[in-house]
Amino acid sequence: MKRGKLFVIALVWPEPNATAAGIRMTQLLELFKHMNYKIYYGATSAFNDASAALQELGAEVLKIESNNKSFDEIIHKINPDIVLFDRFIAEEQFGWRVDEICPKAMKILDTEDLHFLRETRKKISSDKNLIIEIKQNDLAKREVASMLRSDLSLLISSFELELLVNELKIDETLLHYIPFLPEALSLKNLEEMPGFNERQHFLSIGNFMHQPNRDAVFLLHDEIWPKVRKELPDADLLVCGAYADDQIKKLHNKKNGFLVYGHIQSAEEIFKHTRVCLAPLQFGAGQKGKLLDSMRFGTPNITTPIGVEGMKNDLPWNGYITDDWEEFVNRSVDLYTDQSAWETAQKNGFTILEKSFDKQKNTEAFRLKIEFTLTHLEEIRTANFFGAMLKLHNSKSTKYLSKWIEEKNKKLYDV
Incomplete structure (x- = not known):
């Protein structure tokens, strides 16, 4: 042939x-x-x-x-x-x-x-x-x-x-x-997935040459994270992604737990060791790779209707969906502290992967x-x-x- x-x-x-x-x-x-x-x-x-x-x-x-x-x-x-x-x-x-x-x-x-x-x-x-x-x-x-x-x-x-x-x-x-x-999750993958108590901190991730990602990081820095941090003073937000320029790097503030890491070698490792992913996307299109990764690596997330577009297909989301920023803050705190809600959200993500990403x-x-x-x-x-x-x-x-x-x-x- x-x-x-x-x-x-x-x-x-x-x-x-x-x-x-x-x-x-x-x-x-x-x-x-x-x-x-x-x-x-x-x-x-x-x-x-x-x-x-x-x-x-x-x-x-x-x-x-x-x-x-x-x-x-x-x-x-x-x-x-x-x-x-x-x-x-x-x-x-x-x-x-x-x-x-x-x-x-x-x-x-x-x-x-x-x-x-x-x-x-x-x-x-x-x-x-x-x-x-x-x-x-x-x-x-x-x-x-x-x-x-x-x-x-x-x-x-x-x-x-x-x-x-x-x-x-x-x-x-x-x-x-x-x-x-994505590759299908095996039983071994799920058994080896770090659980609620093995994870800590929040994650924001995305290529900074992509404008929706930049916009989301500034929104987190200026409006959302200070309120989350007030409720959870021991939690940090890890901000990761390629092409972090000086404008992004200047947002780094150890005292406030807003930690800009920039490019990382392994998205899998950082997803698996953080508890919640934050993605307040206000505009965009297509499917969001960061949210797919959050499901693959068992990290529930808070995002917006634009974030889940073309991904959930009427299935329960692996976290919460809102574009009201006060509710975004409250849901972030809830998901970070409520182990039962977190485990349910994680399972929802695995279901979405199985049914929509075969x-x-x-x-x-x-x-x-x-x-x-x-x-x-x-x-x-x-x-x-x-x-x-x-x-x-x-x-x-x-x-x-x-x-x-x-x-x-x-x-x-x-x-």
């Missing part, structure tokens, strides 16, 4: 030890490796440790450039069966080149999460007028256009899938829901969707009239702008 070839086109290298997006991409690559695809990963950023780690997956890493015909030579040589764009900006920059050089390659867009949803929520105070605001948002039009130009778009959140199908009327054939793919089930569904799309590619493209129309206009605009930039760069270098 002929071995398939996958070419991933990205702007950055995945960092699974630093970002949820890095975990997501690594999991997708592992799926394709399991499906016996030869993986090529091209990024416009400079090679670094993250690019080297990809080679452990058996991927061939390539430095690519936007607005440069050298990409055409690279993709022509690879001649991939599937091209996967890491977020819509990569599709905008390279999609038309893929269409020209490898028109028969299946094009997949991994959204990571819906950027327009996160940015819209950042601008509004509630979701009351969310759909109206989205439909007036230029970023939404760009991102949805990228989906329509692709043969398949991957969604990490069931909420986002429903929004696209029900509110923006995207053909569900062009979409596929695939959440994070790796084997989601992996098989993904494999079948890829095979179906490859087999029916021409039919899907023929039915996707709006996608064909957008490809035409994108080719006429983005293509010639890119070629103009390429020629301009040539003249600069020739001087």
Whole structure:
């Protein structure tokens, strides 16, 4: 049987030890490796440790450039069966080149999460007028256009899938829901999980280049943590995450128990030894890797409705959900001090993992969707009239702008 070839086109290298997006991409690559695809990963950023780690997956890493015909030579040589764009900006920059050089390659867009949803929520105070605001948002039009130009778009959140199908009327054939793919918890995992009395302190964790995480840390520092600390003077809040800049580091205050650790080597170890995770997320999209980890490592949490979106699926949450900050404080204290409530919350998290994040089930569904799309590619493209129309206009605009930039760069270098 002929071995398939996958070419991933990205702007950055995945960092699974630093970002949820890095975990997501690594999991997708592992799926394709399991499906016996030869993986090529091209990024416009400079090679670094993250690019080297990809080679452990058996991927061939390539430095690519936007607005440069050298990409055409690279993709022509690879001649991939599937091209996967890491977020819509990569599709905008390279999609038309893929269409020209490898028109028969299946094009997949991994959204990571819906950027327009996160940015819209950042601008509004509630979701009351969310759909109206989205439909007036230029970023939404760009991102949805990228989906329509692709043969398949991957969604990490069931909420986002429903929004696209029900509110923006995207053909569900062009979409596929695939959440994070955590390993199943074994009986041994559960037996070895530290219990209530073996844990102490609170945890806040997340990559600080991600604005919702920064926003949550400042909210904790200014409003929530001082009130929690007043009730629990022996408890500390451990603030962890990659890319902590000076603004974040200055929040460190040992006297008040607000301890900024920055990047940590093992999220598992710190989750397993803290009692409660705090995630007061006021905007965002997709699934929250930190909350998935809190379930995997038996650490109940307090978060917001946006935090649990696309994760709980009508099941009891592994902690409490509120966006009222006084209630957030009270629930944090309750969960930290009430062993019975804490153990119930922990069990709820294990149930959510079992029912909503079944790796084997989601992996098989993904494999079948890829095979179906490859087999029916021409039919899907023929039915996707709006996608064909957008490809035409994108080719006429983005293509010639890119070629103009390429020629301009040539003249600069020739001087």
